[in-house]
Amino acid sequence: MEIIEVKNYDELSTVTADLIEKQIKMKEDSVLGLATGSSPVGTYKELIKRNLDFSKVRTINLDEYRGLAPDNKQSYIYFMRDNLFNHVNIKDENINIPNGLAEEGFEECLRYDKCIEDLGGIDLQLLGLGLNGHIGFNEPNTEFVKGTHVVTLSQSTIDANSRFFENYEEIPREAITMGIKSIMDAGHIVLIVNGAKKASILKDALCGPITPNVQASILQLHNNVTIVADKEALSELKKTF
Numbered sequence: 001m002e003i004i005e006v007k008n009y010d011e012l013s014t015v016t017a018d019l020i021e022k023q024i025k026m027k028e029d030s031v032l033g034l035a036t037g038s039s040p041v042g043t044y045k046e047l048i049k050r051n052l053d054f055s056k057v058r059t060i061n062l063d064e065y066r067g068l069a070p071d072n073k074q075s076y077i078y079f080m081r082d083n084l085f086n087h088v089n090i091k092d093e094n095i096n097i098p099n100g101l102a103e104e105g106f107e108e109c110l111r112y113d114k115c116i117e118d119l120g121g122i123d124l125q126l127l128g129l130g131l132n133g134h135i136g137f138n139e140p141n142t143e144f145v146k147g148t149h150v151v152t153l154s155q156s157t158i159d160a161n162s163r164f165f166e167n168y169e170e171i172p173r174e175a176i177t178m179g180i181k182s183i184m185d186a187g188h189i190v191l192i193v194n195g196a197k198k199a200s201i202l203k204d205a206l207c208g209p210i211t212p213n214v215q216a217s218i219l220q221l222h223n224n225v226t227i228v229a230d231k232e233a234l235s236e237l238k239k240t241f
């Protein structure tokens, strides 16, 4: 595991964009596993600025809310188009994200797992870290769920997501998320973490026991993980050395 300490969010974004740029230049048809949320917004901005060739790049997103249509501004497909896809030359057919409107959740999960398999796996998986240690929407649990599954969002996640919604009632309670095995099968995992509020959970994830109660702790078992984190996020972890 490599830990890159950055001084602020701008540096986190440029360093992470460097890693993604390197991946795309090394393999033009790379499969990028992508995340939404606040953490990667700067990285996507930076990638757009660099005018990279996405014409052969394939993407697979971690998750999508259930019940939100693609034109809903809070849906993750809307987020991805707005923050990245509409600004680079990626082909529409190379974009993959769970269908939040699928009525049969189980069928949609099977379709998504098949989609990951058909892509040949993920070359680089970008991850943010939930305040409760979730990666994707793999919430604290008694097990690590391997494949794509429907998840009931935890109270901590609903509260964290409330900042994006006008009314509390509008926040989806369910999502479809890629499972832990698909994430762990990625060739390279890049976890980006910023801010003091994530310091304690980052320490638990990287130095605590490997437990499904802190889903990100499984990353300790991956042999090619890069953590890009600012000083504030690393502050608790540093106390342990």
Ligand code: F6R
Pocket: 034, 035, 036, 037, 038, 039, 040, 062, 063, 127, 128, 129, 130, 131, 134, 135, 136, 137
């Ligand atoms: C988003 C996702 C989540 C977020 C995490 C951190 O697709 O899968 O795991 O990465 O909740 O969110 P932010 O970056 O908003 O703090």
